[in-house]
Amino acid sequence: MSTLTISDKERFLINQEGQDFSHEAKTFIKIRELALKNLKDLDFPTKKLENWKYTNLRGISKIEFRPQSAINIIAEKVKAHKIPNLDAYTLVFVNGFFSPEFSDTAEEKDGKFVVTNLNTAKRKFIKFVEPYLGFQTRAKDQFFVNLNSAFSQDGAFVYVKAQQKLDKPVHIINLVDGDLVAAYPRNLIVAEKLSEAQVVVSYETIDTASALSNVINEVFVAEGAHVQMDKIQNENKNTTHISADYAVQHKDSTFTINTIPANGKLIRNNLSILLDGTGCTANLNGAICLNGDIHVDNQTYVNHAQPNCDSNELYKAVVNDQAASIFNGKIYVNKIAQQTNAFQSNANILMSNDAKANSKPQLEIYADDVKCSHGCTIGQFDDEALFYLRARGIKESTAKKVLLEAFIGEVLDKIKIEAVRDYASALIAKNFNSKN
Amino acid sequence: MLKINGLKAEINGKEILKGLNLEVKPGEVHAIMGPNGSGKSTLASVLAGREEYEVIDGDVDFDGQDLLDLSPEQRAGEGLFLAFQYPVEIPGVSNINFIKTAVNEVREYNGLPNLETKEFMKLLKEKQQLVELSGKLANRSVNEGFSGGEKKRNEIFQMAMLNPKLGILDETDSGLDIDALRIVANGVNELKTKDNAFVVVTHYQRLLDYIVPDFVHVLYDGRIVKTGTKELALELEEKGYDWIIDEFKETV
Numbered sequence: 063m064s065t066l067t068i069s070d071k072e073r074f075l076i077n078q079e080g081q082d083f084s085h086e087a088k089t090f091i092k093i094r095e096l097a098l099k100n101l102k103d104l105d106f107p108t109k110k111l112e113n114w115k116y117t118n119l120r121g122i123s124k125i126e127f128r129p130q131s132a133i134n135i136i137a138e139k140v141k142a143h144k145i146p147n148l149d150a151y152t153l154v155f156v157n158g159f160f161s162p163e164f165s166d167t168a169e170e171k172d173g174k175f176v177v178t179n180l181n182t183a184k185r186k187f188i189k190f191v192e193p194y195l196g197f198q199t200r201a202k203d204q205f206f207v208n209l210n211s212a213f214s215q216d217g218a219f220v221y222v223k224a225q226q227k228l229d230k231p232v233h234i235i236n237l238v239d240g241d242l243v244a245a246y247p248r249n250l251i252v253a254e255k256l257s258e259a260q261v262v263v264s265y266e267t268i269d270t271a272s273a274l275s276n277v278i279n280e281v282f283v284a285e286g287a288h289v290q291m292d293k294i295q296n297e298n299k300n301t302t303h304i305s306a307d308y309a310v311q312h313k314d315s316t317f318t319i320n321t322i323p324a325n326g327k328l329i330r331n332n333l334s335i336l337l338d339g340t341g342c343t344a345n346l347n348g349a350i351c352l353n354g355d356i357h358v359d360n361q362t363y364v365n366h367a368q369p370n371c372d373s374n375e376l377y378k379a380v381v382n383d384q385a386a387s388i389f390n391g392k393i394y395v396n397k398i399a400q401q402t403n404a405f406q407s408n409a410n411i412l413m414s415n416d417a418k419a420n421s422k423p424q425l426e427i428y429a430d431d432v433k434c435s436h437g438c439t440i441g442q443f444d445d446e447a448l449f450y451l452r453a454r455g456i457k458e459s460t461a462k463k464v465l466l467e468a469f470i471g472e473v474l475d476k477i478k479i480e481a482v483r484d485y486a487s488a489l490i491a492k493n494f495n496s497k498n
Numbered sequence: 499m500l501k502i503n504g505l506k507a508e509i510n511g512k513e514i515l516k517g518l519n520l521e522v523k524p525g526e527v528h529a530i531m532g533p534n535g536s537g538k539s540t541l542a543s544v545l546a547g548r549e550e551y552e553v554i555d556g557d558v559d560f561d562g563q564d565l566l567d568l569s570p571e572q573r574a575g576e577g578l579f580l581a582f583q584y585p586v587e588i589p590g591v592s593n594i595n596f597i598k599t600a601v602n603e604v605r606e607y608n609g610l611p612n613l614e615t616k617e618f619m620k621l622l623k624e625k626q627q628l629v630e631l632s633g634k635l636a637n638r639s640v641n642e643g644f645s646g647g648e649k650k651r652n653e654i655f656q657m658a659m660l661n662p663k664l665g666i667l668d669e670t671d672s673g674l675d676i677d678a679l680r681i682v683a684n685g686v687n688e689l690k691t692k693d694n695a696f697v698v699v700t701h702y703q704r705l706l707d708y709i710v711p712d713f714v715h716v717l718y719d720g721r722i723v724k725t726g727t728k729e730l731a732l733e734l735e736e737k738g739y740d741w742i743i744d745e746f747k748e749t750v
C-alpha cells in the first residue's frame with residue numbers, strides 16, 4: 063500500500079496560503095519569500111528543544127487554523143475592549159486585519175509622526191518602513207517568527223520623527239472573532255533620534271472556540287529616544303498566543319516593556335533586546351497573575367553588545383490552581399561590553415499545590431568589568447504577614463488581596479499610563495482568587 | 499474580661515502550654531515574666547489566634563465569648579490586640595493604608611461606618627504624637643527598614659489606633675533605649691482606663707517602673723508557677739528564676 067503523506071506542518075502551512083500579497087512592493091514580498099523558504103526547513107517546536115522544555119504546544123499543529131477576516135464586526139463588541147479613560151490614538155485589528163472604522167490614524171500629523179496601519183505605511187511611507195521592517199526577525203531557526211513574517215496580514219505602524227514626541231499614547235487593540243482563526247498581527251514601531259513614544263498593545267477576544275494569535279512587535283529605538291511599551295494579553299481560554307518582541311536600541315536610548323499576561327490558554331513571550339549602542343537602558347517587567355489551567359512562558363534575551371548599558375528585569379508571578387508560570391531570562395554580555403549593569407529578578411508565589419513555577423536565569427558573560435545579578439524565588443504565600451494583618455482585624459480575604467497587590471504592585475507601578483495601570487490591575491485582581 | 503482555664507497547646511506535636519490558668523479583670527495590668535522558651539510568646543500567639551498552634555485542652559473566655567472559637571480578625575474585632583515580639587515587615591503595603599484598613603475593618607465588625615478621611619487623619623496625628631512616631635514612617639511600607647525601636651513604637655501606635663479592650667504586649671520593651679521605653683510606657687498609660695486591661699510580657703523589671711502592674715506572674719514550662727505583686731518582679735531581678743523553679747519542682 064502506498065500513501066502520499068504530508069506532515070502536520072505542511073498541512074498547516076497549506077491552510078495559511080491563499081492570501082494575495084502580490085500588490086505589495088517587491089522589498090516586502092522578499093521578506094515573505096525568505097520566511098517561506100525558512101519554514102521549509104523548520105517545524106513546530108517541541109519540548110525536546112531547550113527553550114521549549116516547559117511548554118507543550120498540545121498538538122496545535124493538527125488544528126485547522128486559517129487566516130480569516132471577520133465579517134460583521136459589531137461596534138459595541140469592539141468598544142468593550144477599549145481601555146477606560148485612556149486618551150490614545152487607537153488602532154483596531156480584528157483577526158490581524160485592520161478595522162479603519164474603529165481606528166483613528168494620524169498620518170504625518172504636523173509632520174511629526176505617523177500612526178497608521180502597516181499596509182498603508184508600506185504604500186505611503188515606504189521610505190520609513192523599508193529600512194526597518196523584518197530587520198530584526200531574520201532568525202532562520204524561529205518557526206513562529208517566520209510564520210508571522212510569511213503570512214502577516216497587517217499591523218500597526220508607529221513612526222516618530224527625530225526630536226518629536228507622540229502627543230498621546232498609541233493603543234493597538236488586537237481582537238479575534240471566529241472559530242479556528244489564525245491571526246498574525248505585526249507591529250512596527252520606530253522612534254527616531256531623541257524622540258518619545260508610548261505604545262500600548264492589547265490582545266483580546268470577541269469570540270472564538272479556538273484560535274492562534276501569532277504576533278510580532280518590532281521596535282527601533284534610535285539614539286537618545288525613549289519608548290515605553292505595555293503589552294496586555296487578555297484573550298479567552300481557547301486561544302494560544304505566541305509573541306515575539308524585538309527591540310534594538312542605539313546610544314543613550316531607553317526602552318521599557320511591561321508584559322501583563324492575564325488570560326488565555328497558553329501564552330508564550332519571546333523578548334529579544336539588542337543593546338547596540340553605549341549608555342542604553344532596557345527595562346523588562348512582567349506582572350503575572352494566573353488561575354485556572356493557563357500556561358504562561360516568558361523568555362527574555364538581553365544582548366549587551368556595547369559598553370555602559372543597563373538592563374533591569376523584574377518578573378513577578380502569583381500562580382493559582384493548576385496554572386503554570388515559566389521564566390527563562392538570558393543575559394549575554396559581549397566581551398567589549400564593559401561596565402555593563404544587568405539585573406534580573408524573578409519572584410513567584412504558588413497559591414496551590416498544583417500551581418507550577420519554573421525559573422531559569424542564564425548568564426553568558428565575556429566582559430570582565432560587569433555587574434550582573436539575578437535572583438529567583440519560588441515560595442508560598444507569606445503566612446507571617448497574613449497573620450499580622452488578620453491580628454489587626456483585617457479579614458483573611460482582604461488581607462490576602464492586600465498582600466498580593468503589594469507583591470505585584472511593584473511591577474504594576476512600572477506602567478506609567480494611569481488608565482493602563484488601572485486596567486492591568488483590575489485584570490490581575492480578578493485572578494487573585496482560584497477559579498476552582 | 500479574660501479567663502484562661504487549664505490551657506494546653508502544642509506546636510508540631512510538641513506540648514508548650516501545659517495547663518495554664520490566668521484571669522484578667524477590667525482595669526488591671528498583669529506582667530508575665532519567665533525564662534526564655536517557657537511559653538510566653540506561645541501564650542500570646544494562641545490568644546491572638548495563630549493557626550500553627552493547636553489547642554489540645556482548656557478554654558479561654560473573653561468577655562463571655564469562647565475566644566478559641568474566633569478567627570484572628572474576629573478576636574481583633576472583639577478588642578484583643580497583640581503587640582508582636584517580632585513585628586513583621588510587609589514590603590509594598592504602606593503603613594498608613596494598613597492601619598486605615600485595620601481601623602475600618604474593626605469598625606465594620608462592630609457595626610460602625612468607616613471613618614471619614616478627616617477624622618482618620620486627626621486620629622492618626624494624635625496617636626503618632628502619643629508614641630512620638632515620625633509622620634514619615636506613615637508612608638513607608640509596614641515595618642520595612644524600621645529600626646528595632648521604631649517597630650516597637652509602631653506596635654503601640656497601632657494599639658492606640660485600634661483602642662483595644664485587652665492589649666497583650668510581648669516584650670515590647672526589649673531592645674528599647676530608656677527614652678523609647680518611656681515613650682512606649684507612656685503610650686500604654688495614656689490608653690489605660692478602668693474598662694480595659696493589659697498583659698505585659700517582659701524580662702525586665704525596669705519596664706514595670708513605668709507600667710505598674712497589679713500582678714506579676716512567672717511562667718515556667720508552660721504553666722504559671724508563681725503569682726505575686728510588683729515586688730516579685732524586683733525579687734526576680736535580684737535572684738533570677740532558679741529559686742522559683744526549685745520551689746515549683748518541690749510542689750510537684
Ligand SMILES: Nc1ncnc2c1ncn2[C@@H]1O[C@H](COP(=O)(O)OP(=O)(O)OP(=O)(O)O)[C@@H](O)[C@H]1O
Pocket residue numbers: 509510512514532533534535536537538539540541583
Ligand atoms: N514552630 C515550632 N516548632 C517547635 N517548637 C517551637 C516552635 N515554636 C516555638 N517552639 C518552642 O516553644 C517553646 C516556647 O517558645 P516561646 O516563644 O513561647 O518562648 P518565650 O517564653 O516567648 O521565650 P522568649 O523569652 O525567648 O521570647 C520553645 O521551646 C520553642 O523552641
Ligand SMILES: [Mg+2]
Pocket residue numbers: 538539540583668669
Ligand atoms: Mg517570646
